[in-house]
Amino acid sequence: MTAEISEERAAFLARDYSRGFIKYCQLEAETVKRGFFESRVRIEPHHRQQDGFIHAGVMATMADHTAGYAAFTTVPEEYQILTIEFKINFLRPAHGDALVCRARIIREGKQIIIAESEVSDLADGSETLAAKAMVTLMAVHRDRLTSKG
Numbered sequence: 001m002t003a004e005i006s007e008e009r010a011a012f013l014a015r016d017y018s019r020g021f022i023k024y025c026q027l028e029a030e031t032v033k034r035g036f037f038e039s040r041v042r043i044e045p046h047h048r049q050q051d052g053f054i055h056a057g058v059m060a061t062m063a064d065h066t067a068g069y070a071a072f073t074t075v076p077e078e079y080q081i082l083t084i085e086f087k088i089n090f091l092r093p094a095h096g097d098a099l100v101c102r103a104r105i106i107r108e109g110k111q112i113i114i115a116e117s118e119v120s121d122l123a124d125g126s127e128t129l130a131a132k133a134m135v136t137l138m139a140v141h142r143d144r145l146t147s148k149g
Contacts, residue, residue, distance in 0.1 A: 004033075005034040013032050025061060026044065032069075037069040038066070038101065041062065054093075054095065054099060054130075064086050067086070074108050081140075083137055086135040094121035094130040094131075095121065100122060101118065112138060
């Protein structure tokens with residue numbers, strides 16, 4: 001990895017992280033460094049599934065989106081990040097008061113970027129790894145993207 005991310009870029013990505021669906025899910029940025037992004041969500045009743053555990057969809061969304069923002073820390077500002085593929089392993093049910101996700105870039109290519117995300121359950125004053133994801137992302141210049149398909 002090359003130069004560090006500027007403070008301005010880190011602050012922008014931290015603000016930008018929680019928009020649209022992610023804002024609805026109440027996920028928030030915590031730590032931003034080059035090749036690394038950390039997020040957190042305080043668990044509310046609507047984050048839980050029928051048995052009281054935190055819904056797998058919340059954890060998968062968090063793992064994917066946080067990996068995407070880790071990738072954003074490695075590309076120029078005029079590039080967008082799109083997920084190509086991700087695989088997640090749920091290691092144990094999560095039931096705590098919050099989740100924290102830490103995503104790291106493990107392969108930084110010019111166009112294809114690979115990240116790993118770890119989602120931990122924060123319960124009873126301890127942190128337990130609940131899920132791990134591998135995420136493949138693509139960096140695309142914003143001029144090449146269109147919302148018209």
